[in-house]
Amino acid sequence: MLVIRINTLMRGHSGIRVETLQALAAMLNAGVVPVVPKKGSVGASGDLAPLSHLAIVLLGGGEAFFEGERMPGAEALRRAGLAPVRLSFKEGLALNNGTAQMLATADRSFANWTRTTTYLPRYRVCPPRKVNWWVRGAKELAR
Numbered sequence: 001m002l003v004i005r006i007n008t009l010m011r012g013h014s015g016i017r018v019e020t021l022q023a024l025a026a027m028l029n030a031g032v033v034p035v036v037p038k039k040g041s042v043g044a045s046g047d048l049a050p051l052s053h054l055a056i057v058l059l060g061g062g063e064a065f066f067e068g069e070r071m072p073g074a075e076a077l078r079r080a081g082l083a084p085v086r087l088s089f090k091e092g093l094a095l096n097n098g099t100a101q102m103l104a105t106a107d108r109s110f111a112n113w114t115r116t117t118t119y120l121p122r123y124r125v126c127p128p129r130k131v132n133w134w135v136r137g138a139k140e141l142a143r
Helices: 002-009 018-030 048-058 073-079 091-096 100-123 128-142
Strands: 063-066 069-072
Touching (some): 002 018, 002 091, 048 073, 048 091, 063 073, 069 073
Antiparallel strands (some): 063 069
16 A cells, blocks of 8 residues: 555655655655554545555554564654654645555455466366456456
8 A cells, every 4th residue: 555655646746745755665665564454444535544544654653563563653663764754735635635545455356356266267166268258357457
């Protein structure tokens, strides 16, 4: 989700400073992973709750994983040698507004589905010809 968010913000349409974007990338590169609840608001209006959990770590709040340990966001940033960011105008909205969680969920679901359908012909759940057609169609849709 963090990679997707960085990629979206890099396009320059969200009113975010380069320094804030670089801080997100530094957080990713350092291995600081924000704790985002598994269940929450993933819907057509955007991923406000999940993206808020992602953004709050950048500010030194919330919780994150660092080196396999769950800890407060400020502590994770400190251990990674990073400083919390102070947001400027519209950056809070830019960090919270988007559909990165939905895309990440769809990507993971597609990967799981592809892995599952790879094994279906072995177990004769459905004809191999049908499974190959499904996988080809899904891969075309993913492009």
